[in-house]
Amino acid sequence: MQRIEIKELLATANFGDKVNVKGWVKAFRQKRFIQLNDGSTINNVQAVIDFENTDETLLKRISTGAAISIIGTIEESQGAGQKFDLIVESIEILGDADPEEVNKTILAPKRHSLEFLREQAHLRFRTNLFGAVFRIRHATSFAIHKYFNDKGYYHIATPIVTGSDAEGAGEMFRVSTLDPQSPPLTEDGNIDWSQDFFGKETNLTVSGQLEAELAAMALGKVYTFGPTFRAENSNTARHLAEFWMVEPEVAFNDIVDNMDLAEDFLSYICKYVMDNCADDIQFLNDRELKEDSKKPMAERNPMSLIERLTFVIDNDFERITYTEAIDLLRNSKPYKKKKFKYPVEWGTDLQSEHERYLVEKHFKKPVIIRDYPASFKAFYMRLNEDGKTVGAMDILFPGIGEIIGGSQREERYDVLVEKCKAFDIPEEEMWWYLDTRKFGTAPHSGFGLGFERMVMFTTGMANIRDVIPFPRTPGKAEF
RNA sequence: GGAAAUAUAGCUCAAUGGUAGAGCGCCUCCCUGUUAAGGAGAUGGUUAUAGGUUCGAAUCCUAUUGUUUCCUCCA
Incomplete structure (x- = not known):
């Protein structure tokens, strides 16, 4: 039967x-x-x-x-x-x-803490909570592929093992087959990487962006969706050592097109999940309300999960420049009362306390901040006409922080070569990247979406370790 | 990498330096149209580990280990 x-x-x-x-x-x-x-x-x-x-x-x-x-x-x-x-x-x-x-085990029919569930990640799929989370994770992933496919983007597989360390997005994990006890040495006593598997030093990728740019400069609209690795020693509820990143890259898009794309994209994902995971969303929504009712007022979510998703679908994000953000912060109550731990000065990066104020207290909605000072942004971001800022944009979500980081890329060969020098990036290592600027260069833009951070938003889960089946964090690689 | 909190029954937590306790779960029995079922009973502990202070330590001190939160870094 x-x-x-x-x-x-x-x-x-x-x-x-x-x-x-x-x-x-x-x-x-x-x-x-x-x-x-x-x-x-x-x-x-x-x-x-x-x-x-x-x-x-x-x-x-x-x-x-x-x-x-x-x-x-x-x-x-x-x-x-x-x-x-x-x-x-x-x-x-x-x-x-x-x-x-x-x-x-956590299968015992009673309430369990998220910490206890995490210790039994192999069984937590069986719970109502994680069943809902991982069905929504799937729908979120599917929505991303569907969005891009429907709009004529091509999915590009970028390498997981990379030979370039110029991506500049963070500390990397080394990939090697050399004997760690007695690696081959050069005459001056250093490790001889030329004898390693790939004939050079290799690492796990921190971003597929540079390769995606190469594809975009021929296929027009592309995106990557793959695992990325950061060997940063960061123990927070929103960082993983192994996470999945979505990186669209579009030829002929400028920074405004890029922001429009990101906003439409995020809104689409929320709508898709609302339309296709109604039962799971309702369950998580009600669960959050129940949990919140035990907390003091100040710690509760100002909006329910369904309200937050609906808000992103129905409302435009706030868009401000970095310079405007600095002005806002310097006129804010916490600044005047000296509540901020870190200084607010044009030219220094915004700290999470500043971002939280803007997103959660001032605007109370997602915020896009653009045109950051060139000094603390990546070498590939396009220098603006003022010569001081770059066409970068970050999208900040309440409770999650930076969910998207993107930019218009520097398409001018000479400017990019100068940037490489300023950032100490050897030109001979980046020859393939610089080549795109030599042969029919064109303005183009893209961004990176932290997939697990998006799933935090679509599920309402507060800890990133609870939206990926088997989280990898410093000191933890169980299962 | 930095800071703080925390570790007691299977789980979630109590216990003011003086006899180790509850709720839930599991188990047994009763009930049998329940849906977080109900009723009764029973089980369950080297108080994370190793030292120290004290007549006496779950409680105070030190170290180690684990976990959590916040910060840094970013997505």
Whole structure:
């Protein structure tokens, strides 16, 4: 008999249908009611078993966490929680779950802290919470591919092992097959990387941008969506050592086109998730409200998850320049009361306390800040006419901070060569990148979206370690 | 890399330097149209680890380890 998934069953079942359902036992009440879930939806199907005519040892094996297969008939439910029941005709235990053992895991039918769930990342998929999170993570990812595909972008695979260390986005993880105990040495006693697998020093990529630019200068509109790695020792709720990044790169786009694209893109993702994950979003929305009700007023979310997503769909982001941001901050209450720990001066980067003030206190909405001083931005960003700022833009979200960082790229060969010198980037290493500026160069722009930060927004989860199945952070690579 | 907090039963947490406790879960029994089911009972501890102070340490001190939060870095 063909198995039917619970999502389809709940949508299509008619009274009298005979079906086969397989899944994991969420709860077994009164020896009669089995709540069964198969991951296709957050919703369970309720199976009803005639316990008086069922073998006692079989009943014992229908325990929380067990995998079972049921053949039965759909009938109108006598209870209030569901429209129909699956009346069990036959039941097969596919995989037992010893209650004494289950009790030591997060499968135990009770509330668990996120920290405890994280310790059992291999099992947390089974919980309602993480089922919802990872279904939404999938939908978020799919929305990204769909958005770009529908608009004629090409997905480009950029290398994960990179031989260039000029990306400048952070500390890198070395990739090597040399014997760490006794690596080959050069005459002057340094490690001889020429004998390594690739014949040179290689690392895990921190960004696919430079390669994406090469593709954009021929295919026009491209995007990458791949893993990136940062060996930064940062222990925060919004950093991972291994994370996924989405990087569109578009020929002939200037910085304003770039901002328009980013805003339309983020709005589309939110709408897609709202339209396609209604049950999961509702569950996370209600869960957050419940959790918030235990917190003091000041720590609660000013808007619910659904309100936040709707807000991004319906409203434009605030757009200001770096210079305007500095003026705003210097006229702000916390600045005048000397509440900021870091100085606010034109020419220094904004600290998270400043960004939080602008996004969460002043504008109370997503903010795009553009035209940063060239001094603390990457070498490839296009120098503005003022000679002091570059065509960079960061998008800041409430509670998450920088979700997107992007720029118009420097397309002028001479200016870029000067920048390389100023940033101590050897030209001979960047010959392939500089070549695009020699042969038919053109204005172009792009940005990087931290995928997990986006999933934080679409799920409302507060810790980035809870939106990726197996988080990699300093000192942690379990599972 | 910096700072702080924290570590007690399977989980979440109490315990003012003086007998180690609750709720939930698991287990047993009762009930049987429940849906965070209900009722009764039972189980469960080298108080993270190693030292120290004290008549006496879960409690105070030191170190180590783990976890969390904030900062730095960014996405």
